[in-house]
Amino acid sequence: MNKYKTVIRYMDTLLSDTPLLLFDSLFSGQTFRWIISPNNKHCFISVIQGSPVILIAEDTMHILVFSDTETIGDKPLRKWAEHYLTIDIKGPFFSDVSLFFSSSNTPTLLMDFNGLKVLREDPFETAVTFMCAQGIGMPIIRRQVMNICRVFGDAVTFSFEGNPYTLYGFPSPERLAAAHPGELRLCTNNNCARASNVRKMAEAVASGRLDFRKLAAPERSLDIIREELCGYDGIGPKIADCIALFGLGRFDAFPIDTHVRQYLYEWFGLKKAAMALTAKNYMELQREIRTILNPDLAGYAGHLLFHCWRKRVKRLDTA
DNA sequence: TGCCAGGTGTACT
DNA sequence: AGTACACATGGC
Numbered sequence A: 001m002n003k004y005k006t007v008i009r010y011m012d013t014l015l016s017d018t019p020l021l022l023f024d025s026l027f028s029g030q031t032f033r034w035i036i037s038p039n040n041k042h043c044f045i046s047v048i049q050g051s052p053v054i055l056i057a058e059d060t061m062h063i064l065v066f067s068d069t070e071t072i073g074d075k076p077l078r079k080w081a082e083h084y085l086t087i088d089i090k091g092p093f094f095s096d097v098s099l100f101f102s103s104s105n106t107p108t109l110l111m112d113f114n115g116l117k118v119l120r121e122d123p124f125e126t127a128v129t130f131m132c133a134q135g136i137g138m139p140i141i142r143r144q145v146m147n148i149c150r151v152f153g154d155a156v157t158f159s160f161e162g163n164p165y166t167l168y169g170f171p172s173p174e175r176l177a178a179a180h181p182g183e184l185r186l187c188t189n190n191n192c193a194r195a196s197n198v199r200k201m202a203e204a205v206a207s208g209r210l211d212f213r214k215l216a217a218p219e220r221s222l223d224i225i226r227e228e229l230c231g232y233d234g235i236g237p238k239i240a241d242c243i244a245l246f247g248l249g250r251f252d253a254f255p256i257d258t259h260v261r262q263y264l265y266e267w268f269g270l271k272k273a274a275m276a277l278t279a280k281n282y283m284e285l286q287r288e289i290r291t292i293l294n295p296d297l298a299g300y301a302g303h304l305l306f307h308c309w310r311k312r313v314k315r316l317d318t319a
Numbered sequence B: 001t002g003c004c005a006g007g008t009g010t011a012c013t
Numbered sequence C: 001a002g003t004a005c006a007c008a009t010g011g012c
Helices: A022-027 A077-084 A106-111 A123-131 A138-152 A173-177 A181-187 A192-207 A222-229 A237-247 A258-266 A279-290 A295-313
Strands: A006-009 A043-048 A051-057 A063-067 A155-160 A163-168
Touching (some): A022 A043, A022 A051, A043 A163, A063 A077, A106 A295, A123 A138, A138 A163, A138 A173, A138 A181, A237 A295, A258 A279, A279 A295
Antiparallel strands (some): A006 A063, A043 A051, A051 A063, A155 A163
């Protein structure tokens, strides 16, 4: 038996008129720290802000949220879950999809991802995670994040449904700022520059020089956000846009990576997507896609497309 | 074996 | 301004 006193039947049709794809939401790249329970493939476990959090998908419409604490951070659990799972974001993501796809069955493929949610993650964790995601595959990215948590994060031990768990929270900026370079390098796929870049960014956050709360102020333009973030070594336009999208709740931010570039060419016929992704080209592609997708939710929409492309076209199952 | 993976910084022309 | 290459390693 477990000690979990807070049990919430979270989603129902009153809260959302679209199904929520829990698995896809958690493992399509917003976070790399959730693990799947050995007992139940629809049960996901992580440590958020020092507290264990368990999500169980009963079906695509209903999610149970468990924790042994009443609050996550400064929010009651239910409020936190609503915010984290972006229940407030419902679209529309596309004006009229069928008008823009030259080829075939893409709109049909996309319907499977109607309920996929982009999550509101912690900005520091998001920054570190995507700094670890340069030109390498998902398994290595996930391993790096897990390593960083295991070596530098605080362990949280608890039991759930009779099973003992020891998981690690994401380390604080102060902790990573003080990390020994060699020790951090072992966590970042043996990449010295990456370890150094992560440590310097953590120092900036710890000192208050980089303030994600201020950066997330709604009146800041994406250009200003990108410019500030790109001032740090190891953060270019793509990673800056990822931090804005997943960490700052800026769902208009549209990161363009290798997969996005591919579907921009194949699905939307953007010729520049076939050329080298220079800084100028990157911005030009962003301008073009914003004329097709809802500009206020371009990044959110882009993530549905991203996920659909990886799963249905590239047949990539690595989370 | 060789290419691709949620890119970026640097050193060239 | 545009191109080539190093960085590091696992999967297919």
